[in-house]
Amino acid sequence: MSTPHEVRTVTGEAELRAALTLFRQCLHGEAPSDEDWPRAYGSFDRATVLGTYDDTGIIGTLTANGSVLALPGGKVVPMDAVSRVGVRPDRTRRGVVSAIMRAHLEGTSAPIATLRATEGTIYRRFGYGVATRFRSTELNFAKARLHDRAPVAGDVRLVQDMDEVRRLVPELTQRFGTARTGGITMSEGYWNMVLGREKTMRLAIHEDGFAAYKVVELPDGHYAYEMKVRSMFATTPTALATLLKFLLGIDLVRTATFDGRPVDEDLELLLVDPRAVTYKDFEDETWLRLVDVPAALAARTYGDAEPVVLEVVDDLLPANSGRYVIGPDGAERTDRSAQLRLGVADLGAAYLGDRPLSQYAAAGLVDVLDPAALPAADRLFLLDRTPWCGTYF
Secondary structure (H helix, E strand, C coil): CCCCCEEEECCCHHHHHHHHHHHHHHCCCCCCCCCCHHHHHHCCCCEEEEEEEECCEEEEEEEEEEEEEECCCCCEEEEEEEEEEEECHHHCCCCHHHHHHHHHHHHCCCCEEEECCCCCCCHHHHCCEECCEEEEEEEECCCCCECCCCCCCCCCEEECCHHHHHHHHHHHHHHHCCCCCCCECCCHHHHHHHHHCCCCCEEEEECCEEEEEEEEECCCCCCCEEEEEEEEEECCHHHHHHHHHHHHCCCCEEEEEEEEEECCCCHHHHECCHHHEEEEEEEECCEEEECCHHHHHHHCCCCCCCCEEEEEECCCCHHHCEEEEEECCEEEECCCCCCEEEEHHHHHHHCCCCCCHHHHHHCCCEEECCCCHHHHHHHHHCCCCCCCCCCCC
16 A cells, blocks of 8 residues: 655755665665765755655655756756656655656756666656767777877866866866757766765866876786776867877877767777777667756757647646747747647657657657658758767766
8 A cells, every 4th residue: 555655845964865865775875974975965056856755754856956958059058957866665666756756847947857867768758858879989099099180289288186186177067068969067066076986087188178087907917007088078179189199198008988978979080090999888868858848949949941830748747738830940839730749758859959850750759740841850950960968967
């Protein structure tokens, strides 16, 4: 029998610690230690935390971090970065997640929410779709060398002092993190928590980007190391080539692994031997939910094509449901007949331009009421450059 529960905002340090403990235990981790807690507490600096409670205490939690999202056309809008969603194991499958997700979506003022999904089957039912993807990249240093025409220019400054690294990373991500569609920023408290766990992170800084990396010794080698590039933002081709040249020049490194890179970043074009690069682990990155469909559709820029009327279906937030005319001049509600019909999760997946709407239609996710509208919709929504975030939360 289900026990009645309520959802409310978590307030006070003790309740926040209990919420974080619950979340970590849902991932089979440990409660924050007394040493770890100050940094973890600081990570709530731009967050609203919801808790689900019954007569035994907190049984579910969700954190919405105040952030921003870069849209097609360059506009940056408020966005909730949703994380730390968890339900106590003895209260699962009782509607706890549904209640807390609904409470967040109905209570937020942000027009968009995004998250990173631990499992791929949970969040679509709450209106989230995969809006950006990434892949991992490996470089073989024995083979990797930039060709002579690579656009290398400018200086790279190395920062090795961890206090300086912790100070600079929030500033650098604030500067470069939203240069590309799909990019976000996270709070200083979040970065203090993340970087507080690191002991030897280093920064390579170019005027138009940076790379944060660490070097670890290989277990089977004598003075042989592997580089792990945790984060790299390059806002120009020159910055990418120059940072890559710097990293390849570090001695004693055999291989480098770049986490979560854009799917259209073709590093082999910069190298003499294209086989020095291996791409793998193609994964979903940003799960995006349009909380306020009219505001979100009006905020982004569209391509040059004939206007198209979309009918959006949103069972969880029915005020979003309706027909919208979308064209080069923007988007607004309309009474015109729909040409395409889709659910809000698939609209969220297509919103940043990762894949054309015709692919969703081919998969049976878009109802095509007027076939002539589909190629126009592709041109309206697609970008010249694949969206990508590059920041995990």
